[in-house]
Amino acid sequence: MARRSLKSRPVGADQVFRSVSVGSGVVVLAIMTMVGLFLAIRASEALRVSGTGFVTEHAWEPDGGQFGIVAVLLGTILIGLVAITFALPLAAGTALFISEYAPRRIERMLITLVDLMAAVPSVVFGLWGMFFLQNHIFTVSRLLSTWFGWTGVLAVPGAHPENPLDTVTQYKSSTFLAGIVVALMITPIMCSVMREAFSQAPVGEREAALGLGATRWGMVRTVVLPFGKGAIIGGTMLGLGRALGETIAVYMIMSVIIDIQPYVLKSGGSSISVLIAQRVGDSSALGVSALMAAGLALFVLTLIINFGAATIVARSRSGAESN
Numbered sequence: 001m002a003r004r005s006l007k008s009r010p011v012g013a014d015q016v017f018r019s020v021s022v023g024s025g026v027v028v029l030a031i032m033t034m035v036g037l038f039l040a041i042r043a044s045e046a047l048r049v050s051g052t053g054f055v056t057e058h059a060w061e062p063d064g065g066q067f068g069i070v071a072v073l074l075g076t077i078l079i080g081l082v083a084i085t086f087a088l089p090l091a092a093g094t095a096l097f098i099s100e101y102a103p104r105r106i107e108r109m110l111i112t113l114v115d116l117m118a119a120v121p122s123v124v125f126g127l128w129g130m131f132f133l134q135n136h137i138f139t140v141s142r143l144l145s146t147w148f149g150w151t152g153v154l155a156v157p158g159a160h161p162e163n164p165l166d167t168v169t170q171y172k173s174s175t176f177l178a179g180i181v182v183a184l185m186i187t188p189i190m191c192s193v194m195r196e197a198f199s200q201a202p203v204g205e206r207e208a209a210l211g212l213g214a215t216r217w218g219m220v221r222t223v224v225l226p227f228g229k230g231a232i233i234g235g236t237m238l239g240l241g242r243a244l245g246e247t248i249a250v251y252m253i254m255s256v257i258i259d260i261q262p263y264v265l266k267s268g269g270s271s272i273s274v275l276i277a278q279r280v281g282d283s284s285a286l287g288v289s290a291l292m293a294a295g296l297a298l299f300v301l302t303l304i305i306n307f308g309a310a311t312i313v314a315r316s317r318s319g320a321e322s323n
Helices: 012-055 070-101 104-117 122-131 138-151 175-199 203-211 216-227 229-244 248-253 272-282 285-315
Strands: none
Touching: 012 285, 070 104, 070 175, 070 216, 070 229, 070 272, 070 285, 104 175, 122 175, 122 248, 138 175, 175 216, 175 229, 175 248, 203 216, 216 229, 229 285, 248 272, 272 285
16 A cells, blocks of 8 residues: 655645745844844944943943943842732732633633733823822832841831831832833733643643542642743743833832842832933933943843743643643
8 A cells, every 4th residue: 555645735825824924034033133233233332332331330320421220230130029029919819710700701801801901001000100100109118128138138227117108208109119010011921921831731631630539729739830831931021021121100109229238128110121211311322322231231131030030931831732
């Protein structure tokens, strides 16, 4: 018996789809490469002037030849860590509820609402944080400082929480507040990645766990969460990459100071994106080059985090099928 060939001949629609997909991928990579080259070329003058001081200096005075990204990089990382601390349980809990507990008749509505939340402009979150959250969250900041100030990071130097007349302005424009607002902005992205993975957990393993007497939570804990572990890590890293680059909402909330500020509950701080937004309009040629160098650092940091997230998701078990 002649062996049947399993090769298929693509039709015109397949060829068009493949060409469009390949072309889109090449265009995206080309744009990213050009962005990186543009930043590197424009930053070359500042990097030549500052040398290694660019990664060790915390002051930002380009016209005086003294500038570095230590302070703003620390602020960027702290905002991202605070945002992830709040966004991770919110995103994971929402994803689990939608995929495992929500009635099927409202599941699609919940998915749509969460996805629509990702489309809300960042300026809206900034306004909400500035006019509402800023006037209410300081009580939480004062409580955390009172009970956990011994950790150092949650301390507020110069504050006296036990004094009812102590000023509250020292709590109102903090990294903590900015991180909470950014957390709500990145939660939909993280939730979408996790929900897709949770919903693809193998049906066979789900039924086996339930058949052996596991409760719904027991099945989720032993099957769904291990299956989606890679998506949880990858989604968290993607959210972190978004949080590191957030600008307008943080700029509207935070009292900007270019100095090392390790106290997340104390007013004042900065980030690389906020520094660029604040200084780009009135900087000299060297100052603009220095801002480009800061942007290049943020660009590289974000790429590393996003590539790491993509690698973790690709190598995880998420998306596999049961036998």
